[in-house]
Structure formats: structure tokens, C-alpha cells
Amino acid sequence: MKRISKLGLNRVKLSLKFGKLILKVRWVKMGIMMNRLSDNGNAIKVENLVKRYGDLTALKGVSFKVKKGDVVGYLGPNGAGKTTTIKLLTNLLSPTSGSAYINGIDVFKDPTHALSYVGALIEVPGMYDYLTPHELLTHYGRVYRMGTDRIKKKIKQVLRTVKLKDWEHKKIEEFSTGMRRRLAIGLALLPSPEILILDEPVMGLDPEGIKEVRELIRNLKEKEITIFLSSHLLEEVSKTCDKVIFLFNGEVMAYDDIDKFAGDSQHKKITVEFLNPLSKEERKKLSSLNSINKVKVEGNTATIYNSKDKSNQAEILSNMIKEGFDVISYSSGKQDLEDFYISLVNKKGGNL
Amino acid sequence: MTKVMNKVKSDIYDTFLSTKFELLKHYRRNRIQMAVLMAIALASVFYLIPTIWDIGLAETAGDFAQLNLGFANLLIIISGALFAGDIISLEFENRTGLILFPTPQDHNSIFVGKYIASVVSTLSVLTIYYLVTALEIQYVYGLSEISTEFLKSYLFSILYMCGAVSLIFFFSSILKGAITSTLLGFFSLMMIMPITEQVMKMVEIEPWFIITYYGGLITDFFGVAQTSGFGPGDRFEATFAPDFYTGLMVMLGYTIILFLLGLFLANRRRGE
Amino acid sequence: MMPDRAAKLGLLFALVLFMSLLITPIVEGQSGGQGPSFGPDIKVEKLEFSNDEPLEDDEITINATVRNNGSVPVQNFTLVYLVDNMEIGNVSGIALEAGESNTYEISWDAEAGIHNVSAVLKYNDEMLPESSASKELSVEPKPVGDVSSLLISLGVIVLAVILTNLFYSVFKALRI
Numbered sequence: 001m002k003r004i005s006k007l008g009l010n011r012v013k014l015s016l017k018f019g020k021l022i023l024k025v026r027w028v029k030m031g032i033m034m035n036r037l038s039d040n041g042n043a044i045k046v047e048n049l050v051k052r053y054g055d056l057t058a059l060k061g062v063s064f065k066v067k068k069g070d071v072v073g074y075l076g077p078n079g080a081g082k083t084t085t086i087k088l089l090t091n092l093l094s095p096t097s098g099s100a101y102i103n104g105i106d107v108f109k110d111p112t113h114a115l116s117y118v119g120a121l122i123e124v125p126g127m128y129d130y131l132t133p134h135e136l137l138t139h140y141g142r143v144y145r146m147g148t149d150r151i152k153k154k155i156k157q158v159l160r161t162v163k164l165k166d167w168e169h170k171k172i173e174e175f176s177t178g179m180r181r182r183l184a185i186g187l188a189l190l191p192s193p194e195i196l197i198l199d200e201p202v203m204g205l206d207p208e209g210i211k212e213v214r215e216l217i218r219n220l221k222e223k224e225i226t227i228f229l230s231s232h233l234l235e236e237v238s239k240t241c242d243k244v245i246f247l248f249n250g251e252v253m254a255y256d257d258i259d260k261f262a263g264d265s266q267h268k269k270i271t272v273e274f275l276n277p278l279s280k281e282e283r284k285k286l287s288s289l290n291s292i293n294k295v296k297v298e299g300n301t302a303t304i305y306n307s308k309d310k311s312n313q314a315e316i317l318s319n320m321i322k323e324g325f326d327v328i329s330y331s332s333g334k335q336d337l338e339d340f341y342i343s344l345v346n347k348k349g350g351n352l
Numbered sequence: 353m354t355k356v357m358n359k360v361k362s363d364i365y366d367t368f369l370s371t372k373f374e375l376l377k378h379y380r381r382n383r384i385q386m387a388v389l390m391a392i393a394l395a396s397v398f399y400l401i402p403t404i405w406d407i408g409l410a411e412t413a414g415d416f417a418q419l420n421l422g423f424a425n426l427l428i429i430i431s432g433a434l435f436a437g438d439i440i441s442l443e444f445e446n447r448t449g450l451i452l453f454p455t456p457q458d459h460n461s462i463f464v465g466k467y468i469a470s471v472v473s474t475l476s477v478l479t480i481y482y483l484v485t486a487l488e489i490q491y492v493y494g495l496s497e498i499s500t501e502f503l504k505s506y507l508f509s510i511l512y513m514c515g516a517v518s519l520i521f522f523f524s525s526i527l528k529g530a531i532t533s534t535l536l537g538f539f540s541l542m543m544i545m546p547i548t549e550q551v552m553k554m555v556e557i558e559p560w561f562i563i564t565y566y567g568g569l570i571t572d573f574f575g576v577a578q579t580s581g582f583g584p585g586d587r588f589e590a591t592f593a594p595d596f597y598t599g600l601m602v603m604l605g606y607t608i609i610l611f612l613l614g615l616f617l618a619n620r621r622r623g624e
Numbered sequence: 625m626m627p628d629r630a631a632k633l634g635l636l637f638a639l640v641l642f643m644s645l646l647i648t649p650i651v652e653g654q655s656g657g658q659g660p661s662f663g664p665d666i667k668v669e670k671l672e673f674s675n676d677e678p679l680e681d682d683e684i685t686i687n688a689t690v691r692n693n694g695s696v697p698v699q700n701f702t703l704v705y706l707v708d709n710m711e712i713g714n715v716s717g718i719a720l721e722a723g724e725s726n727t728y729e730i731s732w733d734a735e736a737g738i739h740n741v742s743a744v745l746k747y748n749d750e751m752l753p754e755s756s757a758s759k760e761l762s763v764e765p766k767p768v769g770d771v772s773s774l775l776i777s778l779g780v781i782v783l784a785v786i787l788t789n790l791f792y793s794v795f796k797a798l799r800i
Contacts, residue, residue, distance in 0.1 A: 090454035091454060092451070092454055092622070112359075112362070112456040112458065115454050120454050122452040122453070123447060123452055124447070125447060125448055125452040125453060126446030126448040126449075127448070127449070128380075128448065130380040130381050131376075131377070135376060136449075139369070139372075139376075140453075143366070143369055143455045143456070143457045144455070144456065184449070187449065187453065188453075355797055356793075356794055356797040359793050359794070359796060359797035360790060360793040360794065360797070362793075363789060363792070363793040363796075364789065364793075367789055458793075458796065460789070460792045464785065464788065467785070468785065500767075500771060504767075504769055504770070504771055504774060507771065507775065508769065508774055511777055511778060511781075514778075514781050569768060569769075572768050573767070573768050573769070575736065575764070575765030596768050596769035596773075597769070597773065600769075600774070600777045603777065604780055604781065607781050607784075608780075608781065611784070611785065611788075612784075612788060615788065
């Protein structure tokens with residue numbers, strides 16, 4: 001009898017404990033969900049980020065949001081504050097003020113939790129030449145609290161993704177620069193991150209290496225990973241990203257779809273070829289014509305930037321002929337990302 | 353409370369991982385192998401040479417131990433420089449993944465792990481050195497001749513090693529170049545401090561706060577006149593003799609203060 | 625008359641003999657016992673240490689037993705203690721009756737090494753080597769430090785490293 005009652009009591013205790021455990025798990029899950037819901041599907045959110053190094057202000061209140069699944073380019077000239085933003089975002093630096101969130105989790109308050117969603121490649125990290133990818137990835141696998149079997153599986157998978165499958169047990173000292181970069185991206189991919197942050201991923205690579213890394217990023221895009229990619233190379237961003245944030249001098253200048261930048265600027269650029277190279281006076285005359293915002297002349301070719309209206313283009317042509325310019329070709333084109341970038345920077349009085 | 357406990361547990365595990373990774377790196381760089389070979393060679397010199405040349409070994413086990421362990425100081429400095437000289441500075445110099453690769457691993461745990469790995473590596477080499485000497489004593493003089501003094505010498509050498517490693521770790525945390533920090537760590541213990549010590553003795557100030565002043569205590573347990581450091585110090589030796597208990601305090605001071613300072617500076621440097 | 629003369633001569637001889645017996649010990653005592661036939665027989669009979677296995681810096685009492693084996697009393701002798709032929713102290717004004725012995729002690733802070741300790745008698749600033757006794761004493765060097773202090777120190781270091789990590793973790797956890 002006593003035994004039965006004891007057993008019963010134990011069962012009650014056990015079920016209570018179990019109940020508590022379930023509650024706890026649900027509570028934790030709810031917390032995570034709440035975090036995510038509260039951030040409206042933003043993978044990355046940066047608010048008023050300021051970073052000062054003594055007298056120099058590297059970031060002057062940067063704010064932006066990156067939606068889940070987006071591939072966003074973070075574009076700006078060298079020294080614009082790209083790497084600083086990324087280092088802040090990955091808690092490698094502490095901000096002067098402002099906040100940053102990964103999946104709704106404050107990076108500066110709970111970096112361990114926030115960074116558990118992130119894989120990152122920042123600058124060009126030095127590798128331990130005397131180790132093999134297997135040893136390096138095994139260590140990081142443990143850091144991400146993976147079990148031995150999972151680590152083995154993930155290493156194979158990651159090395160296949162970055163095309164280094166046959167190099168698992170070779171020392172890194174034998175690797176080319178491109179292979180090292182791919183391995184670094186592999187490291188970032190190891191924890192199966194929801195968000196991948198890449199800082200200048202093709203910097204210092206030869207054309208072959210650039211092609212390989214670009215291909216790799218395109219493949220990752222298909223896996224619906226949110227990618228935040230910084231670069232000072234327009235081509236890089238335009239070929240891999242859907243959206244672009246323009247950063248200049250520590251400030252966000254513009255943020256939109258790449259197509260929209262290009263689309264908005266259709267018919268803004270006119271390329272004119274003259275019979276002879278333009279003299280100084282002719283250049284002056286050309287700049288003063290109606291509807292022309294800006295002229296760039298190189299030899300006998302001029303690039304004219306005007307407003308959006310198509311009628312202006314006809315007016316510009318007729319004015320040019322009226323003023324005696326020997327026009328031999330006249331074509332209106334779509335302003336590309338580069339033109340937009342240059343015009344933005346010029347507006348701010350900077351140099352690329 | 354659970355949150356705090358989880359963080360503590362997680363950091364302890366991260367420290368363990370960092371220590372393990374650093375040991376792997378020392379092994380792959382062949383540094384452990386080099387240091388172990390050096391320890392075996394140094395511990396065998398006073399046994400092999402007299403045996404080969406047939407000139408007779410030291411009369412007593414104490415004299416033999418004193419002769420043999422005279423290299424402990426040198427071994428600690430070389431191993432310390434090998435294992436801790438560039439442990440932080442190299443990461444910053446090469447901008448390695450440790451500095452640039454964001455993981456859930458707390459950087460403080462990484463730096464503590466690095467310090468522990470340096471201590472463990474140097475300790476392993478030192479232990480091998482004492483083990484070989486103990487084996488030689490056992491073989492030549494008998495097991496009973498391995499005295500308490502031998503144990504004291506070993507324990508004191510571990511303390512001295514902790515102080516030396518902390519000093520080198522500190523240099524590694526503040527200096528930018530890996531070679532500079534390694535060389536400064538090595539020469540400060542090998543030359544700069546012993547020279548300062550001798551100069552102080554010359555002007556009749558006891559250099560009680562210099563770590564190398566207590567280096568000679570490692571062999572003084574075997575009953576010899578107290579000596580310290582390297583260099584031509586005999587002229588001034590008679591004036592001062594390092595006190596064992598002051599030595600303990602100085603070692604503790606060097607170890608703990610320089611470890612904490614090194615850790616603080618490494619953490620601050622990462623955030624710059 | 626003849627017997628009277630002989631008796632007188634006999635009486636004189638006896639007187640001289642008596643006088644000589646009376647004077648000799650005093651003279652011999654003053655001369656420091658030199659002279660084999662009439663000299664006082666005084667010497668250091670025994671040399672002992674309070675601790676036969678002393679350690680460096682231990683205070684050792686050296687006991688020297690001096691015996692007067694002669695038949696007359698002696699006085700004003702000095703007992704000198706030597707370690708490796710260097711004087712470390714003395715006891716002066718020693719006076720002993722015939723056949724009497726006495727023990728004199730002196731303290732010495734032992735120095736590490738093997739030493740030859742001796743005690744010798746001196747009279748009128750003159751050493752009497754035949755009166756000395758010597759003994760070898762081995763002084764072990766004082767053990768440097770102790771195991772427990774070393775273990776405690778190492779424990780403190782281990783604790784410092786653990787606590788540093790622990791405090792940092794707690795501080796960080798509380799900040800979140």
C-alpha cells in the first residue's frame with residue numbers, strides 16, 4: 001500500500017516537473033517568437049548608430065533595416081564607415097551611441113544570443129596556416145555547440161558549398177588567396193546562419209577568385225539566407241544584391257532596390273558625339289544650355305545629365321544644333337548605379 | 353539566476369575550448385615538441401656527459417639535482433616566450449578570425465583560455481624536465497633520495513613559471529608586433545631584469561620586487577648559497593639573499609596583477 | 625754533641641722539605657702547570673653539543689667539561705671555544721680544586737657546513753694545546769620554505785584565474 005502511494009506521489013512529482021519543463025520550453029519559445037514578431041520580420045535593424053574614435057566620427061547616426069531573405073549591398077567609398085558598421089553589428093566594436101538588433105535581439109546587450117543567428121566574414125581574416133580546414137571548422141563547430149556527428153556532417157557540407165571538398169585535411173598554408181576567402185566564407189556558413197554578413201568579400205582576389213566568390217554568393221541567395229554585403233565595388237553590389245544602401249562619410253545617403261535606382265534614372269543620361277573635340281568656350285556654351293544639369297566632356301564625346309522629362313531631350317538636341325554644334329550621334333540611355341553613386345558623392349562634395 | 357548560471361557554464365566551456373584550441377595550435381606549430389626535446393636534453397646533460405666521459409656524477413642526490421635543475425630558470429623563460437610571447441599579439445597582427453570572426457564565444461573566455469594554454473604548455477615542459485631529473489636520481493642514487501626539497505623546488509619553479517608567463521602574456525597584450533612581444537618577454541627575463549637586479553645590488557638596494565631575483569631559489573632548496581639570476585653577480589651576492597616568503601608574495605603579485613592587466617588590455621584592444 | 629748536631633741537621637732538612645712542598649704548588653700553579661713532575665693536570669675532558677644534528681641558524685650550546693686531575697688546586701684559567709680555529713667565545717677565571725671537574729657552556733648560531741669545534745685552556749694568554757678537546761659537527765643547511773606555503777600560493781593563482789572568469793561572466797550576465 002505504502003509502495004503504491006509512494007509510486008503515485010512520485011508520478012505526481014514527475015508530471016509536475018514535466019509540466020514545469022514544458023511550460024519553461026514554451027515560455028522560451030514564446031520569448032523568441034515575441035522577439036521576432038516585435039521586429040516585423042527585420043533580420044537586421046540599426047538605429048542611430050554613432051561611433052567616434054577620438055575627434056573622428058566614423059558613423060554619424062546610421063539607421064537602416066534589412067528584411068529577412070533580402071540581399072543588401074552596403075556601398076560606400078573607402079573610409080565611409082562600412083567596416084565600422086559591420087564590426088558594431090557583430091559586436092567586435094562597441095558603439096558610442098545607438099543600437100543594433102539581429103532578429104530583434106540587441107547585439108550590444110545580448111551578443112551571444114544575437115550572434116547565434118549570424119555568420120560573418122569581416123575584412124580579410126588571417127588564417128592559421130599550420131592548421132587544416134577540418135581542425136579549424138571542428139573548433140568553430142564546438143564553439144557553436146554542435147555535436148561531433150553534426151560537426152563532421154556540416155564540415156563536409158560546407159566544404160562542398162565552398163568547393164574545398166578535397167582540401168579538408170590539407171594545411172591552409174597550401175591554399176591560394178581565393179581558396180582562403182572561400183574557406184573564410186565556409187567558416188561563416190558553418191553554424192547554418194540565418195544572416196550572413198560579408199565585408200568586402202572579393203577584396204584582393206584575382207578575377208578567377210572574384211568569379212568563384214560571386215557564384216558562391218548567388219548560390220547562397222537561392223538558399224534564402226539574408227545577406228548583408230559591404231563593398232566599395234559597384235559591380236560587385238550590382239551583380240549580387242537586390243537592394244543597396246549608399247553610405248558616405250558615415251551617413252546613409254540612400255537605400256532602395258537596385259532596379260529602382262536605375263529605373264528612376266532612365267533617360268537622365270544623354271551621350272553626344274561631336275565631329276571635333278570641344279573647345280573650352282564650346283564646353284562652357286554647352287553647360288549653359290537649358291535643361292542640362294551637368295556635362296562631362298571627354299574629347300569629342302559629352303555625357304549630359306538632365307531631368308527626367310523626355311521632351312527635354314529633344315529641346316537639348318535642337319538647342320545644340322541652333323548653337324552650331326556639329327552633332328554626329330545623340331543617344332539617350334539609362335543611368336546606371338555608378339552614375340547614381342557618382343552624382344550622390346558629388347552632391348556631398350566628396351571624391352571617390 | 354538561471355541566466356547567470358548558464359552564462360557562467362557557457363563561459364567555462366568556452367574557456368576550455370579556447371585552451372584546447374591553443375594547445376592544438378602549439379602542437380601544430382611544433383612548439384610543444386621543440387620545448388619537450390629541449391627539456392629532455394637539458395635534464396640529461398649532467399647525467400650523460402659525466403657518464404660518457406666517465407668523470408663521475410655528483411656525490412649526493414642533492415648536488416646532482418642542484419646541478420641538473422640549474423637550467424629550470426632558462427627552460428621556463430624559453431618555454432614561456434615560445435608559448436605566451438605572441439599569444440595575443442599575433443592574433444592582432446594577422447587580424448585572425450579570433451579578432452574578426454564573430455562567434456557566440458565571449459572574447460574574455462578566449463583570452464583566459466589562451467593564458468591557461470600558455471601556462472599548461474610551459475608546465476608540461478617543466479614537469480617533463482623534473483620527471484627526467486627524478487628518473488636519473490632514482491636510477492643513480494635510489495628512489496629514497498628524491499626528497500621533499502625536490503618537490504619544493506618543483507612547486508616553486510611552477511610559481512616562478514606562472515609569474516614569468518604572466519609577464520610575457522602582459523607584453524603580448526600591449527605590444528602590436530608578435531616578434532617584438534616575444535623578444536621583449538624573453539629579454540626582459542633573460543637580461544633586462546637581471547641587469548637591473550645587479551645594478552640595484554651594486555648600490556646596495558635589495559631588488560626584492562624583481563622576479564628574476566628569486567630565480568635562484570629553485571636550486572637553493574638543495575642547500576647551496578642563495579644565488580639568483582644570470583650574469584656576473586658574484587661580487588654582490590653576499591649582500592642580499594632572496595627570502596622565500598617574500599619571493600612567494602612577489603610571484604603571486606606578478607602572476608595575478610599581470611594576468612589581470614593583460615586580460616583587461618587584450619579585451620580593450622579588441623574593442624578599439 | 626754528635627746526636628744533637630745530627631738532630632739539628634735532620635730538623636733543618638725536614639723544614640726545607642716542608643717549605644718546598646708548601647711553596648711548589650703555588651709556583652707551579654702560577655707557571656701554568658709546565659713541568660712534567662710537579663705541574664697541574666688540568667684539561668678539557670669532554671666536548672658536547674646540545675644538538676648533534678643541528679640545522680643552519682640553530683642556536684647550539686657547546687658544553688666543555690674541564691677536570692683538574694692534579695693534586696693541587698688551580699685558578700685563573702680561561703676556556704676558549706673555537707670553530708674551525710676561529711674563536712667564538714670564552715669563559716675566564718676558571719678555578720678548580722684538585723680532582724674537581726666543571727662544565728662550561730657557550731651558545732653558537734650554527735652555520736651550514738662541516739665544522740671542527742674545539743675547546744682549549746689558556747693561561748696567561750698562552751694556549752695549552754695538550755689541554756684541548758675537539759669534535760666534528762655537521763650543520764645541515766636550513767630548509768628553504770615549506771611545501772604548504774607553496775601549495776597555498778599555487779591554489780591562490782588557480783583561484784584568481786577561476787574567479788576572474790567567473791566575475792566577468794556574472795557581470796556580463798547581469799548586464800543583459
